[in-house]
Amino acid sequence: MELRKVSASVRTGMGKGENGRLRRTGQIPAVAYGRGQPARALTIAPSDLSAVLASDHGRNSVIELAVGDKEKLTVLLRDFQHHPVTRAFLHADFVQIALDQPVDVEVPLETTGKPVGVVKGGILRQVFRKIPVRCLPNLIPVKIVHDVTALELDGHVPAKDLGLPEGVSVRLPPGQTVIAVVTEKQAPDEAEEEAAKAAAAATAAAGTAAAGDKAAGDKAAAGDKAADKGAEKKPEKK
Secondary structure (H helix, E strand, O other), rough: OEEEEEEEEEEOOHHHHHHHHHHOOOEEEEEEEEEOOOEEEEEOOHHHHHHHHHOHHHHHHHHEEOOOOOOEEEEEEEEEEEEEOOOOOEEEEEEEOOOOEEEEEEEEEEEEEOOOHHHHEEEEEEEOOEEEEEEHHHHHHOOEEEOOOOOOOOOOOEEHHOOOOOOOOOOEEEEEOEEEOOOOOOHHHHHHHHHHHHHHHHHHHHHOOOOHOOOOOOOOHHHHHHHHHHHHOOOOOO
C-alpha cells in the first residue's frame, strides 16, 4: 500500500474562536496521538481529509502526516467530525502507528455470484458488512471478496472460510457466521444478534489494547470538540 501524504501544521490556539478562524483560512483542527507519545494539536486542510476518505482504502489508508518541514508521523484516521447540516469537516483524529507492527481495522466484505440456495428460493443474508481484521499496515486489503455461488439453502459461511490475503487474520471466532442463505420462514435476527455480539467483542478487545492512547487523544481533542458544539447546532426555525 502506498502512503498517502497529508500536510499538517502545529496548532497553538484553542477554543471556538480559534477553530472558527482556522476554518475561515481553509484549515480544520486535528489531533494525533498514540504509541506512547504526547498528543499533538495540529491543523490540516479539509480537502486532504476528503481525498483520504475518497481513496480506495478510505478510512484504512496509511497516512504520512508531514508536520511542518522537519517531522513526519505515520498515522491512521481514527475519527472525524462534520457539520450535521453543511457536512463540512470540523475536526479529525489520527492515531500513530508503526509500519512493522500489526494494526486492527475493519475491512468491507463483498459477495460475488448467485448462491444455489437463492435459486432454490432462499434469501442471502450478509451478517457482516465489515470484517474486523489484524495485519501489518502495508497489508491492509481494500476489501474482502467471497464467492457464494456454491452456497446451498440453509448453508452458511463461517469466518474461518473467508479467503483472506496472506498475513491478514480475522478477529472473529472461527465458527462465526458471516454469510448465510436462509428460507423465508427463518428469522435471521438470532444469527445477526450473535454476529453483533462477536463484532462488539472483537472491537472491545482491540479497544482495550489501545485504551491508553485513545484516552490521551480524547483528552487532547475534548477542548476542540466542546468548542465546536456551537458550530454543529442546526439553525433555529423562525
